[in-house]
Amino acid sequence: MYIYDKFDHAITQERVNEFSQQVARRLVGELSEEQFRPLRLMNGLYLQLHAYMLRVAIPYGTLSSKQMHKLADIAKKYDRDYGHFTTRQNIQYNWIKLEQVPEILAELASVEMHANQTSGNCIRNVTADQFAGVAGDEVEDPRIISEVIRQWSTFHPEFSFLPRKFKIAVTGAVKDRAAIQYHDIGIQIVKNDAGEIGYAVYVGGGMGRTPVVAPLINPFVRREDLLSYLETCLRVYNLHGRRDNIYKARIKILVRDLGPDEYRRQVDEMWPMTKAAGVDVPAGEVARIEAFFAPPAYEKVSEPVAAYADAKAKNPAFARWIQTNLHPHKVPGYGAVTISLKPIGGIPGDASSAQMHAIADLADKYSLGELRVTHVQNLVLPNVKQADLFAVYQELVKIGFADANIGLASDIIACPGLDYCALANARSIPVAQDLSKRFGSLDRQHEIGPLQIKISGCINACGHHHAGHIGILGVDKAGQELYQITLGGAGDEKASIGQLMGPGFTGEDIGGAVEKVVNTYLGLRQSPTETFIEAYRRVGPAPFKESLYGRR
């Protein structure tokens, strides 16, 4: 893991001091709410329906057990004893008092954490593959360049008042687990024919009311050029992105309106000037950061591990959990465990302070002290020995996070929706809970196979419904909450935007409608190995529309 030096500590502490002053100036009225707003947003503080919400950054989704303990302590001391892990690998606290925020930021700084740029029209927390460093299909650990980007983008003087928010995601693997093409900038680490590492840069993806899969703007940017390239991409956007309409202000609209070729031309034209300004990262600094992500001291394990095979044979529930919740590790004898924060009927992504403490203890005992957050709102123990998997499973059973549902129907993404969010048109959480219960039977979920259901309570699409195999969008129709269904979306390396099936369903009927969609799939799949998304791509929307609305 990256460890702060005196410079990182100083900058983080100076931020706490600065924001304390800003809060004080707001409280005495020197700053109006309008003036204060961008400042508080850049410190992760939203004004929600009922209270302030504080969003804490978990850069590229990596955190230590010590940091997780601190997040738990904050939940207990300053919130209602729980936190909510988000699709951007952050954690949100929903019941925060403004006066206490400087104190919370100081507590975070003590464990090398912050809430910098988790909101506002600036470069947001950079996200990455949750299996960074442990996945076998990786060209390079994406956390190295993610940390370079975190530092470069922190308090960037030119890009803190952009037309709109700006999100960067990085994958080091061919299999995209970070949904990079749905980001303002998506970076894929690649190797060229000469074996050199570089970056394929996609620009202008996004969700919201205009979903766009980002086009490839530059197939290979060298490491020593990446920051000047990113800076130029941002500068063209900052100068020419629309500021007259909040719904057309994201870079995806600029790239779409200019066309990828013209956008690329403008970037290429300006790039030499940025390069000459000396913004690129020195090689020595990359090497320094890279050293923090060197592989930890793994034990030499010879496979097969008898105790592990034995536990699977004797415990069918454990064997099933392994099937869905274990990701292969590049080191023999190890695995990466996804902890499901999707208990049947629960709120996706929520964890109590007791659960967070327990998970931090598991990380210390079984995962070399390290944890990850996934953009699907789950947690990961990245370094578990096969011999320990059964013990980990049993501990997770005790805290209610042992559901064998990763990647299945009840592994649902949902935004906070109208229960918390000032922007929402409809509630998301009750729909997620209803669906989770409907598909609660593990037998049924495993029979259905891989299925991603994603729910947003408004068109801003925080619940990623456009990228859901089954997407659900809450809308407001004359004061009534209705839910529209989209099918065929995907957020991986074969990114696609879900297609709208038709008119929305009421909160009462949406669960039944999703069941119809699933049953239609089960009826038409060619074999149990043809997944929902494969079948949908083969047959198209017609049979699903018919099952939902009848023949028309």
Add this chain to the structure above:
Amino acid sequence: MAVVDRQGPIADKWTHVADDAPMAAGQSVIVSFARLKNEHNSLFSAAGAVGVEIGGDANLDELEPFLPRLGVVVIRMNTMRDGRLFSLGRLLRDRHKYTADMRAAGDLIPDQVLFLLRCGFTSFEVKDNFPIDSLKRSVAAYTNWYQRAGDRAARVAELRQGSTS
């Protein structure tokens, strides 16, 4: 209206002159870009010093030929949220090699002055009640920065080379 730099209020010799207003000989005037283009010959010979005020849509390539003779370029934004200011400043300095006083104007707050300084701005046109204490505190809020910017201050990455943490 007041003019400040990073340390606080400064004496200001410049007068904004409307497009149709006459000006006294020897005066230091800030005119619109349109007037500069139309009257640059008479302006540069009659005025004591010439500055220009531009907005977010200004074409800097068109402005470039005048830059060596300008004493101030004022970039005005209508709202504090319009961040084009920051990139325009970088372009004027880095691409168009403008070296004299570069002034930000509009509904600025002290916390933005820090970032504007880092983008190459040198003075700021603000409201009379601009909180000077907050300005002074804000510009001193950080000792070092992660990224190189228009002020060319050394970055943490460079400072680390000669440092043991």
